[in-house]
Amino acid sequence: MNRLATAVGSVKLKRPGIVASGILDETGPSMARMLSGGAGAVVSKSIGSVAKGGHANPNFIETGCWTMNAMGLPNPGIDAFREEMEVAVAAGKVIGSVYAASPAEFASLAGKMEDYGAAAVELNLSCPHAAGFGMEMGTDPAMVRSIVSETKDAVSIPVWAKLTPNTHILASIGRAVEDGGGDAVVAINTLKAMHIVPEFGKPFLSNRFGGLSGRAIKPVGVRAVFDLRSAVSIPIVGVGGIYGHRDALEYIMAGACAFQVGSAVSEMGPGIFESINAGLKEFMAEFGYKSIKDMEGIAHE
């Protein structure tokens, strides 16, 4: 019996842990490595229409409590990404993440991801540090709905929408995804944040603002998933501050059917998926849970 099997709608996964977008997923070989290391799937780096170098360094900093980045969505562009996808798709399930400035652009990028063999497409409606993209669109329910529905019309693979926690209208955004025909919501992306270096009197990141992730945001992510579970009936993928199986369980019990891991890969290494899988199996055996589904959303009871 594989207790770890789960599904995000029609996307079946042998293991519930997915590599989060932006984490060792800019190249084909890197995605293939993560797939062979215990992840159920990998979400690609968010890819746009044209190549982008991203924000200048410094664009990353971490402490024992949090991770902050403002990579600025670097990516080689959707056309160059074809060869990376070929390598990755041969190794396992790849969710193609895309970012764009309009519904039509989202739809077109998603179409290419489908052509490349993506198992689903993840719409980045939530990056907090790329002007004109991400959360700027992702906090407008009407816009979210039209991005999702236009993308749905363009592809036959499932469409997931990745949401920002930087809002008090998360439930409405979730419903907009559902109304637009979205197949799943992914929560959460990073929190908009800033780190200042007192000795210099300046923000550390070249972009000044960045996205907060890691341990610090887990309680916000779990709350977001719990809230979404009451707001929508499509599947939820949980992400934010997962470092071990107990963190993953919080998300599942809040209502997620699968989870993604990002920042923890820095501290724990790519082996983190194996160790979370082992912890989950042991926990489920001890507590008599037969499947991930058995635990999904039980914290609402």
Place this chain on the structure above:
Amino acid sequence: MNRLATAVGSVKLKRPGIVASGILDETGPSMARMLSGGAGAVVSKSIGSVAKGGHANPNFIETGCWTMNAMGLPNPGIDAFREEMEVAVAAGKVIGSVYAASPAEFASLAGKMEDYGAAAVELNLSCPHAAGFGMEMGTDPAMVRSIVSETKDAVSIPVWAKLTPNTHILASIGRAVEDGGGDAVVAINTLKAMHIVPEFGKPFLSNRFGGLSGRAIKPVGVRAVFDLRSAVSIPIVGVGGIYGHRDALEYIMAGACAFQVGSAVSEMGPGIFESINAGLKEFMAEFGYKSIKDMEGIAHE
């Protein structure tokens, strides 16, 4: 020369650190102790019209990275609070924090705080775990404006508004405070969060949802202050995750003229204000800053 002197508008402070609302400030003797221990002022526990026991235990949990609470605004009610204020006001500057369900109730509570000798009143527009109060009103700019302006009409002491970071319209909320005649904004209150105990499959807090504070939220608070600095021209008081002088400096350089300390009191004890003051003095001497004002907002340059 007292390099640490600062002012929040007309409220002059000998030291820039203020005890945050909800922290050892439910009783007069406790507030007096904090005032004698290096704090420039103390904000009282948020007080309502009638006594309230708050949410049942468990309502507090902390890790090395974050603190979470859902006290549920316990307080003895504004009338019983008179005797606590008497003791506290005799020891130093007290900012009276109040929460209410309508502009008129805010105004009336603020009036009593003025009678009790508060140096200013702080409107709690941001508590994330008390249904009908706090952030539910604090994310509606029109409501915020009318609460502030009605309170302004009722009192002659300065009116500060404490804001929630759980929104993407923080700048509009800040402007609503300014438009309503508010004298300062205080940012940030806690982030809406949840902690689930996997072994029980249940949220830990009796209220399920709670407010996240401590180290985890500092980068969000600094960002909020930085954003507000560009949005409003009234003074800003920074709060969230300050554990040492370098944290305080981040807030000041982002645009705060003073700061509050909450969660850190648990780990560092009430002596934290003395140690932050010492660190600030040494830093300012080394870098040639003559006053807090000299550093205020310099990260924008």
Place this chain on the structure above:
Amino acid sequence: MNEVVRISSAEKLNSSTWVIRFKAAFDARPGQFVMVWAPGMDEIPLSLSSVGETKAVTFKVIGDDTRKLSAMSEGDRLHVRGPYGNGFDLSSRKVLLVGGGIGIAPLMPILEAKEADAVFAARDGDEVAYCVPIAEGLGRRHWVSTDDGSLGFKGNAVQLVTEVLGENVYDEIIACGPEIMLYYLHRLCVERGIRCQMSLERYMKCAAGICGSCMVDDRRVCADGPVFTGEQISELREFGKTARDASGAKKKL
């Protein structure tokens, strides 16, 4: 530290007192306490009655939560936060422990850790009998008082301590029990010039020294205490007189 522990044994000590034992990773000192929770009950503070690798809490059933706790058994799980508080200073040489009612339990780790005499006071023999074999097993001198005289000396703890002090000299008295007992015991110590430490109780929420719900005067029972010295107690105006409820409102003790 937050830990989900598994109960290794649960035992009924008398008609109203239970002990629950569990292994936990944290280190603790005698006099420290933990916040104990399981679904269906409120989280409550309980002193540790064992501080080794296997920890224990010993409690009297007085309301809903202690009753729910008493229904738990081996293998059940508890969420434990802590340990909190300062614990006892055990540096004095000749010590008399004075425990009243359930206040005896937090003193047991001291009795285990060092040579000391003990006074066990309770309402009746049922409440206190379980302590006697423990003290005997450890070879510690001990006296018992009961309000109804059903075991040992008939009378209260302070009366018995007065008797004991007639024949013995101590460097310090370490006490835990109802505040009224502590109040008179503190007076006795002041009169006789004997140093003392006492463990106090107040309504607790955070237990981490931050929420202010457990104040006695300007002291946090959870973090500045729960153990206070005689000198500290002499400065507390609320000691023995008033406490605060969950809302922070004052009430007479």
Place this chain on the structure above:
Amino acid sequence: MNEVVRISSAEKLNSSTWVIRFKAAFDARPGQFVMVWAPGMDEIPLSLSSVGETKAVTFKVIGDDTRKLSAMSEGDRLHVRGPYGNGFDLSSRKVLLVGGGIGIAPLMPILEAKEADAVFAARDGDEVAYCVPIAEGLGRRHWVSTDDGSLGFKGNAVQLVTEVLGENVYDEIIACGPEIMLYYLHRLCVERGIRCQMSLERYMKCAAGICGSCMVDDRRVCADGPVFTGEQISELREFGKTARDASGAKKKL
């Protein structure tokens, strides 16, 4: 670890190379690197050229950021993240160090830490002369090659190493330098059956093994490297052939 350090000394070693020394709290091993930043420049990776209590970075000015860094002096502050990377395995007994150009600097801590021979290769004498007195001071056997023959052997590092290997036997070669040098040196090691370790470079952003910008094949240079063994390198298809720019796009080396 993130630290703001103060430069304790800054020194120009030759027409294009500077060394900056600073005290830092973190511990580091030879072969590890740090991300260095100050306002006005981009953050860049630099290997540590000293790993004691006083740390150092030694760098060649090749663009804006290294030029800004070269303008810094004693008392100036740097933001340092790290140390990152695995560092060299120094367990082999008889080791030949092979440094090319600025790649010599990260090998210096090894030369200090253990008895080893060294080959210093550079374009011309100006670039490499500063190493000679250091190696002499430490009493280490060393050979120099320059492309233009202005100092030591005329030719490249690999040619000189081939000569050295004619007369000496080593358990392992440890190398750092331009990838083209490493490429041919690796081939030499494979042919001769000599174990080797080589420190690689790729475009770095996070340096913490998470962003994926520094990949060679499926390896993260920042976290799985920067030091790779000969066997690992044999499996890398991109080594010596392609790298990626800041957008992740492939480009020929």
